[in-house]
Amino acid sequence: MTSLPQRRLFDLPDGVIYLDGNSLGPLPVAAKARVAEAVSDHWGKMLIRGWNAAGWIDLPSRIGDRIARLIGAEPGSVMACDSTSVNLFKVLSAALSLSGRRVVLSDMGNFPTDLYVAQGLLGAMRSPDDLKIVAPDTVLETIDETVAVVMLTQVDYRTGRLHDMAAITAKAHDAGALVIWDLAHSAGALPVDLQGCRADFAVGCGYKYLNGGPGAPAFLYVRPDHADRIAPALGGWMGHEAPFAFDLDFRPAQGVDRMRVGTPPILSMVALDAALDLWDDLALSAIRAQSIALADLFIAEVERQCSGFGLELATPRDGALRGSQVSFHLPDLDGKDRGYATMQALIAENVIGDFRAPDLLRFGFAPLYNTEDEVREAARRLSVILSERRWDQPRFLTRAKVT
């Protein structure tokens, strides 16, 4: 297996083995030129005329349609907008407004921001006890007739464990509940079939596997038969039926357009749009097969080259049960923060992954630019750092603000 021809479409620094595209995708070459053009030719010369002349106003829905194809969503059902956290607030409040119930069911593997958003919203609704957080493997059996909304992230950000979207969605619907899927670690990593599962809502990130750049716009999905029934809690003028009528009362736009809130960040939208060009001719099934092969190889190489240092696989061994990432526990040693320090030492040696508390070394695999050779070399450098105890230096043991 060699890398796909897409690798040359990324501006990756020489010598860097980048295994963190699950946290921040690398820079697509095309994005540089497109953002430069948007700055000088569009913003610079068109000025405010750019909203019409450069089509800025339609970027959220146009980009939404491009993402829709990657997540098995109907055309016209996805909007690129806001951040994942904010979009989650929007779809969770919408889902609760469609349900006569209050209970939101989530799991302990969910990303904290998702849980914080639910806590805040239920708190504002004076219903703080209605958030139920259970162990990931008990979600299915916990769904019952009291649940309003099942709110889950498909791929666990720490362990990479993949939820069975079809089974959970079907069980929730049988119990009369709605389902929100967070696709932060799914979009661009594996085939997703929102339409086939009849999922009700979804959200996800633009800056992870979609490579849209730091803080790229996120996306949200609303199943088309729900869209016209939602009264947005976070209604804004961009979601109004006629923003430039400047009415005093909110009248929602048709369909998913009503989930827009404020003015879109155009420069970031342009970068994400350019990044999405990479996917135009790709089949996600082929990407998925290669991602599983790369991760399988990494697990095998780490276990072969790094045995005896206390590394323990935190990720499902079966590729069909995980997303596109692999994590290993690496416990403290001699009272020292070995996991964190080992990742910093690896980064200093040009293998970039990340660390997740309490003790996880996390590596993401993106077949668009990662190769088998890189995977072997990453495992080799990890083994050297552990065997020579290179991690045990003050500069690696001091935690930075972002881990």
Ligand SMILES: *Cc1c(COP(=O)(O)O)cnc(C)c1O
């Ligand atoms: C990365 C991630 C987020 C990030 O949300 P932001 O609003 O972009 O900061 C949210 N949810 C999950 C599951 C994530 O993995």
